[in-house]
Amino acid sequence: MTxxxxxxxxxxxxxxxxxxxSALRAHPESFxxxxxxxxxxxxxxxxxxxxxxxxxxxxxxxxxxxxxHLILDGAKRIGDVWRNRWDSLRLFTPAKFDGLDxxxxxxxxxHFPTKDEMxxxxxxxxAHHRLPVRLGARVQRLHQxxxxxxxxxxxxxxxxxxxxxxxxxxxxxxxxxxxxxxPPDVVQMHSHQYxxxxxxxxxxxxxxxxxxxGAEIAMDLAPTHEVWVAGRDVGHIPFDISGFLGRKILxxxxxxxxxxxxxxxxxxxxxxxxxxxxxxxMPLIRTRPGQLQRxxxxxxGRISGIEAGCAISEDGHRLAPxxxxxxxxxxxxxxxxxxxxxxPQGEPRHRFGRATDIDGLYFSGLHFQYAVSSTMIAGVxxxxxxxxxxxxxxxxxxxxxxxx
Numbered sequence: 062m063t064x065x066x067x068x069x070x071x072x073x074x075x076x077x078x079x080x081x082x083s084a085l086r087a088h089p090e091s092f093x094x095x096x097x098x099x100x101x102x103x104x105x106x107x108x109x110x111x112x113x114x115x116x117x118x119x120x121x122x123x124x125x126x127x128x129x130h131l132i133l134d135g136a137k138r139i140g141d142v143w144r145n146r147w148d149s150l151r152l153f154t155p156a157k158f159d160g161l162d163x164x165x166x167x168x169x170x171x172h173f174p175t176k177d178e179m180x181x182x183x184x185x186x187x188a189h190h191r192l193p194v195r196l197g198a199r200v201q202r203l204h205q206x207x208x209x210x211x212x213x214x215x216x217x218x219x220x221x222x223x224x225x226x227x228x229x230x231x232x233x234x235x236x237x238x239x240x241x242x243x244p245p246d247v248v249q250m251h252s253h254q255y256x257x258x259x260x261x262x263x264x265x266x267x268x269x270x271x272x273x274x275g276a277e278i279a280m281d282l283a284p285t286h287e288v289w290v291a292g293r294d295v296g297h298i299p300f301d302i303s304g305f306l307g308r309k310i311l312x313x314x315x316x317x318x319x320x321x322x323x324x325x326x327x328x329x330x331x332x333x334x335x336x337x338x339x340x341x342x343m344p345l346i347r348t349r350p351g352q353l354q355r356x357x358x359x360x361x362g363r364i365s366g367i368e369a370g371c372a373i374s375e376d377g378h379r380l381a382p383x384x385x386x387x388x389x390x391x392x393x394x395x396x397x398x399x400x401x402x403x404x405p406q407g408e409p410r411h412r413f414g415r416a417t418d419i420d421g422l423y424f425s426g427l428h429f430q431y432a433v434s435s436t437m438i439a440g441v442x443x444x445x446x447x448x449x450x451x452x453x454x455x456x457x458x459x460x461x462x463x464x465x
Contacts (some may be wrong), residue, residue: 100217102217102218102219102220103131103217103218103219103220104221105129105221106129106130106221106223106456107123107129107130107225107456108130108131108132108133108210108219108221108225109132109133109225109227110134110203110225110227111132111133111134111226111228112132112136112183113134113142113227113228113426114161114183114441115228115425115441115444115445116132116134116228117161117192117194118161118162118227118425118441118442118445119425119445119449120132120187120190120192120193120194121161121163121192121445122445122448122449123449123452124190124192125449126449128449128452128453130193131195131221132194133195133198133212133214133216134194134195134196135196135197135198135214136197137196139180139184139187139196140179140180140183140184141180143177143179144176144180145253146176146253147176147252147255147256147257147281148256148257149257149281150175150277151176151347152175152438153173153302153346153347154173154312154438155170155172155308155312156168156170156171156174157170157171158312158313158317158439159174159182159438159439160182160438161186162442162446163186163189164185166182167182171308171309173303197215198214198216198217199214199215199216200214200397201214201215201397202397202399203224203226203398203399204399204400205419210224210421210422212224222421222456223421223422223456224423225424225425225448226395226398226423226425227426228394228426233392233393233394234251234252234387234389234391235387235390235391236249236251236387237269237387237389240385242366243370243372243385247370247382247383247385248261249385249386249387250385250387251386251388252270252274252278252386252388255278258281258282258284258285261285261384262383264287264382264384265287265288265289265383266282266286266287266382266383266385267289267290267380267386268288268289268290268291268388269291269372269385269386270291270387270388270389270390271290271294272292272295272343272388272390274388275386275388276290276348277347277348278388279358280353280356284356288357288358289358289360289380290358290359291360291361291363291374292364292388293362294350295343295344296344297344297345297346297350298345298346298349299349301349302346316434316439319433320433320440321432321433321434322432324432325433326431326432331433334433335429338433361380362375362376363375372385392407393406393407393409395407395409400419401418401419402417402419402422409424409427411423411424411430413444414427414430414431414444414447414448414451415448415451421455423448423451423452425441426444430444431444431447
C-alpha cells in the first residue's frame with residue numbers, strides 16, 4: 062500500500078486531497094535549489110538543519126509565527142531517511158498517532174504505516190505547508206563569525222541569526238572495535254545497510270544488539286536463515302500493539318500517556334528512566350521474546366570479543382557466523398558543529414532543546430530531549446513548538462535592539 066493509493070478516511074481532509082506528486086508540482090518553489098549569486102553566502106533569519114519529521118515540524122511552527130527560515134538537508138528527496146531502511150519496516154504506532162501538526166496522516170487510522178508511506182507523507186507535508194526546503198545541502202561545518210552563525214554546506218555557504226539543529230542523535234553507525242578481528246570471509250553490515258533477506262548469503266546470521274532493530278531484523282530473517290541474537294534483555298511492552306486492545310486503548314496509554322506525559326525530564330520517574338536508558342535500547346515494542354523463540358531465533362548474551370574467528374558471548378557461547386549484522390546503535394554525529402556546545406561524549410549540552418552555552422542555537426528531535434516521545438512522530442511537535450517559541454522570543458529581542 063502506498064500513500065497515493067491509500068483509501069482516505071475523510072475525503073474532504075487536506076491530507077486525503079493532496080497527493081505527493083501533485084503537491085510537488087503545485088509548489089515547486091518550496092524546493093528551489095539555487096536563488097543566490099554563486100559564491101555569495103545566503104542570509105536567513107533562521108536556518109534549520111535537517112528535513113526529517115523534527116525539522117519539518119520546526120519549519121511548520123516557524124512559518125505559523127511568520128519567521129523567515131530555510132531548512133537544509135543533504136538528501137535527494139524528503140523522506141529518504143525512511144526510504145533507506147529495511148523493506149519490512151513499519152511504524153510502531155497506528156496512523157492516528159503519525160500525523161505531524163497541521164496535517165493528518167491519510168488512510169485508515171488503525172493502519173500501521175510502512176516506512177515508504179511515512180517517507181511519502183513527509184514529502185507531502187513539506188509541500189502542503191510550502192516549507193522552504195533546500196535539498197542536496199549537507200552541512201559540513203557550523204561555526205560563528207562576525208556575530209552570525211555560518212553554515213558551510215555541499216551547496217554553498219549560509220549565514221543565519223539563529224540555527225535549529227533538527228538532526229537526531231543517530232547519525233553515524235556504531236560498530237565495536239573488535240569487529241575488525243572477524244575473518245575476512247564473514248560478511249559484516251550495520252543495521253542501516255540491511256534491506257531484506259535476499260542480501261544475506263547462506264549460513265548462520267548473528268545479530269549483535271537485542272533492541273528493536275535486532276529483534277525485527279531477526280524476525281525478517283528467521284524463515285530463511287539460522288539466526289542468533291546477542292545482547293542484554295532490554296525488556297518489552299507486555300501486549301500486542303497490533304491487536305484490538307493494543308490499537309484501540311493500550312498504544313494510546315503507552316505513547317500518549319507513559320512516553321509523552323509521564324516519562325519526561327520534569328518528573329522523577331522520567332529522569333530515572335532516562336538514566337537507565339542511557340547507552341541502551343528502548344524496550345521491545347512490536348516483537349516479544351516469545352515470538353522470537355517460536356520463530357526459531359536463538360538468544361545469547363552480549364558479545365565480548367572475537368577469538369580464533371569465533372564470536373564469544375559473555376555467557377560462554379562460541380559462534381562462527383557467516384554474516385554479522387551490527388544492531389549496535391549510532392554515534393551522535395554532531396562533529397560538524399564547530400562550537401563549544403558538546404559534552405565529552407559528543408552530545409549537545411542543552412535544556413529541553415535550547416543550547417546552554419550559546420545563544421540562538423537550538424536542537425529538536427534529540428533522544429529524550431524532553432520525553433521518551435521526543436524522537437517519535439507523536440512527540441516531535443511539542444518540542445518543535447517550544448523551540449519555535451524560543452526563536453520568536455529571541456527574534457523579537459533582536460528586532461527591538463536594532464536602532465532606528
